[in-house]
Amino acid sequence: MTHIFYEFSSLKPGVPTVETLMEVINSSELTRFVIGAEVVDFVKKALIVNTTISSFKNCRFAFDNGAHFIEFDSKGKSRRFSDVPDWFVSPAEFARSQWLINHKLADVHATEFVDVLMSFPLKERRAHCNLLFGLDLHKTGVVPAVPATTSNLGNKKGKTTKPKIVDLGSFELFRQFFERMKEAVFADQFPTLQVLTGINNLAKAPQALKQGIRTWFKAIAGDLPPNNKRVEAGNALLFCAPIREQIRQIEALGLEKYYQGLSRAIAEADESFITDFSYTPPER
Structure with a gap:
């Protein structure tokens, strides 16, 4: 062998x-x-x-x-x-493939995955995150700052800071995100970013993970994950109903086939903003 x-x-x-x-x-x-x-x-x-x-x-x-x-x-x-x-x-x-399997990280939840990465020394942590999430950390002398809340996003001094699309390059992470989204939506629960990442304290979540999940959710739902204001407004049933149909269509197509097409679309739309991104999957 x-x-x-x-x-x-x-x-x-x-x-x-x-x-x-x-x-x-x-x-x-x-x-x-x-x-x-x-x-x-x-x-x-x-x-x-x-x-x-x-x-x-x-x-x-x-x-x-x-x-x-x-x-x-x-x-x-x-x-x-x-x-x-x-x-x-x-x-x-x-x-993004065999290394995760070798170290028994392919099937763990995002919170455990982040804990493992955080246990590495800073230099090793940056190197691994750079490869796993395509962060290009070698191009900068500091780790990108993680905004405490989404209110930090927007226009600052005339220069846009709107989040751009990100592909995390991992079908296993996408599968976990999809299962969390499906569970929430079919329970008529708002699929917030906390729910979709499985991390309650988003300040501790890697920025690339949050951006990647926002990108995936926007591709499926045509909208960004609901924020606190939308949750407080309380229309979970209306918000979730159309997403349930999208989930059924994806499962009919095949989750891995959908992910492969979505990854190609993200690569082709490189540097686009998440708010402007859309994806229409191929027919079966």
């Missing part, structure tokens, strides 16, 4: 030690992991001694964030090449 290992400096390794490496290689499953510095050093030194290493048979390694690639065949004979192989994925793509 093939085992693929990536040296991605921005991601917490799932295989940090040589002992863990050998455990993974001896398993019978197809595996993909980020490796730590100890493993990288071990493999590179082993290749200096011998280019055929039976212990590494059917293993593939991508070093230096995808600058160098080595494959070992079924007998452990190594082959180096400079072209990017079809089994290589970018750090961001890996972070």
Whole structure:
């Protein structure tokens, strides 16, 4: 069985030690992991001694964030090449898929997911959030400020600060959002941002998460999540009725198919404002 290992400096390794490496290689499953510095050093030194290493048979390694690639065949004979192989994925793509699975984060609620990220040291936290949410934090010297309330959004000194569309790049996060929205709407409960994110204190929620969920909700409902003023007005039944029909149509189409189309639409509408964004899914 093939085992693929990536040296991605921005991601917490799932295989940090040589002992863990050998455990993974001896398993019978197809595996993909980020490796730590100890493993990288071990493999590179082993290749200096011998280019055929039976212990590494059917293993593939991508070093230096995808600058160098080595494959070992079924007998452990190594082959180096400079072209990017079809089994290589970018750090961001890996972070949003297999990395979440490896670290048992693919199915957790948003609150637990945020708690895990907040447990990382600041530098690691920024690196992971940058890959997971496409925040481009490397372009700035500080972490973007999180507005305490939505009242901070608007026009300041003639320069618009209206929120732009965001795609979180995770079907699992979209699935969780969709289930929370569906539960609220079919109970005739206002699907507020607190309900949709699963986080009561929105000041602690990542800004990208809030923007992404606003984007998804606007695409489905044609409106932004209701704010406190709308909730206080109290027309939950009227607000939820048309959304229920949209939910039924999405489920008839297929949730993953809908998400894939929505992600493409968000990418094509890059830099658009959430309030101006709309999406019409393809017919079945």
